[in-house]
Amino acid sequence: MKLLIQGGRVIDPASGRDEVCDVAVAAGRIIAIKPGLGQPGSGFEPSRTIDATGCVVAPGLVDLAVRLREPGQEHAGMLESEMAAAVAGGVTSLVCPPDTDPVLDEPGLVDMLKYRAEKLHQGRVFPLGALTRGLQGEVLTEMVELTEAGCIGFGQAEVPIVNTQVLQRALQYAGTFGYTVWLRPQDAWLGKGVAASGPLATRMGLSGIPVAAELIALHTIFELVRSTRARVHLCRLSSAAGIELVRQAKAEGLPVTCDVSVHNLHLIDVDLGYFDSRTRLSPPLRQQRDREALRAALADGTIDALVSDHTPVDDDAKALPFAEAEVGATAVELLLSLGAHWAQADGVGLSRALATLTCGPAGVLGSSLGTLSASAGRLVEGGAADVCIFKADAWWTPRGEQLSSQGKHSPFLGHELPATVTHTLVGGQLVFERAAVPTGAVC
Amino acid sequence: MKLNRNPQLNKNGELIHLLSTEGLSKDILTHILDTAANFVSVSDREVKKVPLLRGKSVFNLFFENSTRTRTTFEIAATRLSADVINLDIARSSASKGESLLDTIANLSAMAADIFVVRHSESGAPYLIAQHVAPHVHVVNAGDGRHAHPTQGLLDAYTIRHFKGNFANLTVAIVGDVLHSRVARSNIHALTTLGCAEVRVVGPRTLVPSDMAAMGVRVCHDLKEGISGADVVMTLRLQNERMSGALLPSSQEFAKSFGLTRERLQWAKPDAIVMHPGPVNRGVEIDSSVVDGPQSVVLNQVTFGIAVRMAVMSIVAGHSA
Numbered sequence: 001m002k003l004l005i006q007g008g009r010v011i012d013p014a015s016g017r018d019e020v021c022d023v024a025v026a027a028g029r030i031i032a033i034k035p036g037l038g039q040p041g042s043g044f045e046p047s048r049t050i051d052a053t054g055c056v057v058a059p060g061l062v063d064l065a066v067r068l069r070e071p072g073q074e075h076a077g078m079l080e081s082e083m084a085a086a087v088a089g090g091v092t093s094l095v096c097p098p099d100t101d102p103v104l105d106e107p108g109l110v111d112m113l114k115y116r117a118e119k120l121h122q123g124r125v126f127p128l129g130a131l132t133r134g135l136q137g138e139v140l141t142e143m144v145e146l147t148e149a150g151c152i153g154f155g156q157a158e159v160p161i162v163n164t165q166v167l168q169r170a171l172q173y174a175g176t177f178g179y180t181v182w183l184r185p186q187d188a189w190l191g192k193g194v195a196a197s198g199p200l201a202t203r204m205g206l207s208g209i210p211v212a213a214e215l216i217a218l219h220t221i222f223e224l225v226r227s228t229r230a231r232v233h234l235c236r237l238s239s240a241a242g243i244e245l246v247r248q249a250k251a252e253g254l255p256v257t258c259d260v261s262v263h264n265l266h267l268i269d270v271d272l273g274y275f276d277s278r279t280r281l282s283p284p285l286r287q288q289r290d291r292e293a294l295r296a297a298l299a300d301g302t303i304d305a306l307v308s309d310h311t312p313v314d315d316d317a318k319a320l321p322f323a324e325a326e327v328g329a330t331a332v333e334l335l336l337s338l339g340a341h342w343a344q345a346d347g348v349g350l351s352r353a354l355a356t357l358t359c360g361p362a363g364v365l366g367s368s369l370g371t372l373s374a375s376a377g378r379l380v381e382g383g384a385a386d387v388c389i390f391k392a393d394a395w396w397t398p399r400g401e402q403l404s405s406q407g408k409h410s411p412f413l414g415h416e417l418p419a420t421v422t423h424t425l426v427g428g429q430l431v432f433e434r435a436a437v438p439t440g441a442v443c
Numbered sequence: 444m445k446l447n448r449n450p451q452l453n454k455n456g457e458l459i460h461l462l463s464t465e466g467l468s469k470d471i472l473t474h475i476l477d478t479a480a481n482f483v484s485v486s487d488r489e490v491k492k493v494p495l496l497r498g499k500s501v502f503n504l505f506f507e508n509s510t511r512t513r514t515t516f517e518i519a520a521t522r523l524s525a526d527v528i529n530l531d532i533a534r535s536s537a538s539k540g541e542s543l544l545d546t547i548a549n550l551s552a553m554a555a556d557i558f559v560v561r562h563s564e565s566g567a568p569y570l571i572a573q574h575v576a577p578h579v580h581v582v583n584a585g586d587g588r589h590a591h592p593t594q595g596l597l598d599a600y601t602i603r604h605f606k607g608n609f610a611n612l613t614v615a616i617v618g619d620v621l622h623s624r625v626a627r628s629n630i631h632a633l634t635t636l637g638c639a640e641v642r643v644v645g646p647r648t649l650v651p652s653d654m655a656a657m658g659v660r661v662c663h664d665l666k667e668g669i670s671g672a673d674v675v676m677t678l679r680l681q682n683e684r685m686s687g688a689l690l691p692s693s694q695e696f697a698k699s700f701g702l703t704r705e706r707l708q709w710a711k712p713d714a715i716v717m718h719p720g721p722v723n724r725g726v727e728i729d730s731s732v733v734d735g736p737q738s739v740v741l742n743q744v745t746f747g748i749a750v751r752m753a754v755m756s757i758v759a760g761h762s763a
Binding site for chain 2 (some may be wrong): 197198202203204205206274275277316320321322323324340382
């Protein structure tokens with residue numbers, strides 16, 4: 001199919017392009033980005049034209065943390081519903097953590113997941129393999145085999161490796177092959193609480209997770225990175241002091257990258273309100289100064305990517321007292337809006353915000369993307385046509401029933417948010433098109 | 444991003460549930476204490492009943508075991524002429540896998556008017572209050588480490604009874620403050636009612652420094668903590684905390700923070716001594732102090748019934 005995206009504001013943060021022009025797509029690739037492609041005599045004859053006047057045309061978003069809940073937790077989310085949710089949020093590539101049931105520690109499981117995802121013809125799925133068998137922190141997985149099956153890195157999801165010798169060896173082994181190890185920096189023992197340590201958790205009588213839980217883990221990881229030189233991606237930083245350590249590590253030249261979730265970027269412990277189980281999240285929501293530091297670090301590039309940390313949870317698992325409620329919130333459909341909201345509130349500019357959702361996370365994935373690595377998170381002529389078209393000024397108020405995700409729990413429900421996705425293209429195919437846009441003209 | 448209305452109050456600011464002493468105005472707290480004062484005399488009558496809750500059903504829902512609190516709620520409800528149904532959930536539905544909200548829905552269908560709830564998780568009564576019908580009231584009888592508001596109120600009542608008012612009073616709360624819902628409910632009630640100073644006293648493992656944000660003075664030395672105090676409140680040290688990484692042993696705790704007759708002399712000569720019970724004699728408090736002239740421990744129990752009568756009659760009088 002030949003497709004013309006006409007008259008949109010084309011923003012490609014990687015190249016710095018930000019201009020009104022046309023984008024021509026054919027055979028799954030972007031063949032031209034320039035004005036006047038829709039004019040007679042331009043030589044391009046599209047079978048379909050999308051009028052993107054008043055819309056932003058951006059690279060498809062790359063989300064580094066999306067739980068698809070398959071295999072094993074289909075009551076909370078299905079591949080079908082969560083992949084639909086992703087493209088409805090403009091996400092064309094997503095990384096899913098290995099904490100499924102069974103854990104993604106066998107090549108066959110990865111094969112199956114990739115196969116099932118590809119059959120849906122929606123976004124691209126890049127699984128993380130388990131770093132240790134069953135995430136138990138004892139025996140390394142067959143990382144070479146898992147990579148051949150399609151894993152783009154290895155991690156432990158929310159399960160820290162307690163034994164530092166195993167962690168050291170995992171980094172050494174992964175480093176041998178140039179694989180990236182994805183770690184959520186949280187000490188196993190200090191991380192046992194249910195809310196961020198501080199006056200609010202103390203007042204509410206909730207067990208706390210101190211900032212020290214993050215700092216101790218970061219110090220351990222950085223020390224091991226120094227000796228192994230393995231590449232590490234740090235998942236979901238939560239504290240001002242943690243960010244400072246990452247900043248120093250990057251300045252020192254350690255091969256580390258990191259991300260932050262939309263929740264920690266926007267919310268703080270006060271948002272727990274009256275034990276609102278929708279704010280039962282990991283990492284926990286910390287104090288205002290932590291949030292401000294995370295926002296500043298995302299703006300200045302210390303944090304490479306903004307992620308949704310999408311975790312669909314069913315109703316029964318949330319209708320429980322705070323500490324017993326399951327961790328997580330649905331978020332992939334809100335990712336763009338929450339990024340745009342941050343950009344507006346902090347005045348960082350839409351292009352910079354999009355960088356944290358496109359070329360930033362694509363850079364984290366780097367060469368693990370193979371042939372896609374040159375074009376993922378970018379709009380380049382000759383590259384794969386993964387495109388997100390949205391109306392930046394179309395505000396909307398998310399409600400559970402309108403979300404495609406099977407998970408209907410988010411602390412952002414009922415909040416007015418900017419930016420509504422109108423079209424999503426993956427490999428030149430129109431995989432999502434919104435029937436009606438809340439305000440303003442439909443593109 | 445946005446804060447909801449205090450779920451304990453209806454839109455007229457009237458008390459419909461008692462979930463915590465936090466966020467209640469001085470007027471509401473004082474109204475509860477004044478109402479309790481009227482009920483104290485009921486227990487001295489020959490007929491120990493008033494008909495305020497006649498025809499109403501009070502369900503005691505104890506997801507965590509308790510004898511004393513449940514019994515005082517039962518007596519209080521009975522003296523208000525309510526029908527009382529005791530459910531030992533810990534040994535029934537929950538152990539069969541029924542969810543908390545299913546239990547509540549089933550009991551609501553049995554026409555409950557007031558749920559008295561004890562649960563091991565902080566915040567559980569808030570979840571219940573959000574899911575009951577508008578005419579149903581929830582009274583928190585202790586949730587996790589979060590709140591035990593009727594205990595906080597009966598302690599405040601006891602203090603007012605013996606000291607007249609709260610102005611110029613120094614109250615020291617000694618022991619395992621970290622895990623104590625009683626301490627938290629006392630702190631909120633007493634600071635709102637106008638106590639000059641509330642102190643929390645104990646080792647750093649049991650008295651977190653960020654307690655200061657609740658408007659209290661944090662002390663890690665018993666002498667400093669109770670010097671010049673008008674009220675010394677000792678907390679129960681739970682058995683499971685007596686040895687481990689929080690405390691090496693109950694004896695060592697007693698050595699540094701146990702209230703003895705000698706140490707009580709650091710407080711004001713007319714200081715009263717309180718304890719929410721059950722007492723570990725010789726651990727947080729010596730027998731000579733519990734049974735001594737300054738102890739008001741048994742008065743607390745008596746006033747507890749009047750305070751719980753007051754709370755149930757007040758919430759039952761308002762609708763959501």
